[in-house]
Amino acid sequence: MRRRGGAVRRYAPALAGAGLLLLAASAVAAPAGQDVLPGVIPGSSSGLTVKSQILVLMTILGLLPVMVMMMTSFTRFVIVLSLLRQALGLQQGLPNRIVTGVALILTLLVMRPVGMQVWNEAFVPYDKDRISLEQALKVAEVPLSRFMLAQTSKTALAQIAHLSGEPAEMAPMQRAFTVKLAAFVLSELKSAFQIGCMLFIPFLIIDLVVSSVLMAMGMMMLSPLVISLPFKLLLFVLVDGWTLTVNTLVGSIHTW
Helix, strand or coil, X not given: CHHHHHHHHHHHHHHHHHHHHHXXXXXXXXXXXXXXXXXXXXXXXXXXXXXXXXXXXXXXXXHHHHHHHHCCCHHHHHHHHHHHHHHHCCCCCCCHHXXXXXXXXXXXXXXXXXXHHXXXXXXXXXXXXXXXXXXXXXXXXXXXXXXXXXXCCHHHHHHHHHHHCCCCCCXXXXXXXXXXXXXXXXXXXXXXXXXXXXXXXXXXXXXXXXXXXXXXXXXXXXXXXXXXXXXXXXXXXXXXXXXXXXXXXXXXXXXX
């Protein structure tokens, strides 16, 4: 029971922060003056029935994992690790659950300062009735927006702002949350492919060398992957590849 209670207290800030972040995204995307969960939050007014309110709440809870993945560095980590697995030729030896689990652990490590700030400045005051829900959502949006903008390229932000019809001279923090989120996702995809390309090249060279040697020996019927896999694993272990990969991924996140 003590271990279970300690685990709940340890992960409570991350879970509560994720919920507040999703509500913040819904609040920013909603029209001005409209409640996020009408009728569900005490004190709000709405013409929705109880069934409609439950449907809205369940829809938001269902979208919570997707929104958390899109608003954090999980996308970058899981793409890089997937490309690394493909470069090593370990499609069967490294299951998807392992790749997803490592990416999730690194995401929790990187997003911990943001989650703690959301927990201390937004959730705790709201839980103690010191601020309203609207104020808590606005406070929770600030650290998340700063984190996303620190990883977002100016080109991607300007492109998404142009597509959304926002003026070009608007400050990044003043832009709509959906604009910042879309630009952040595009920047994360670009960064993931750049890191994945750098990790892919050394193993590609090994595959080319092994293929050339087999061709010179006349062993064209033998698959080069069977021969190159032990060499790639040996190289990866000798250079302490997992440590280098984790340092590269975590070091690629810009602090704010």
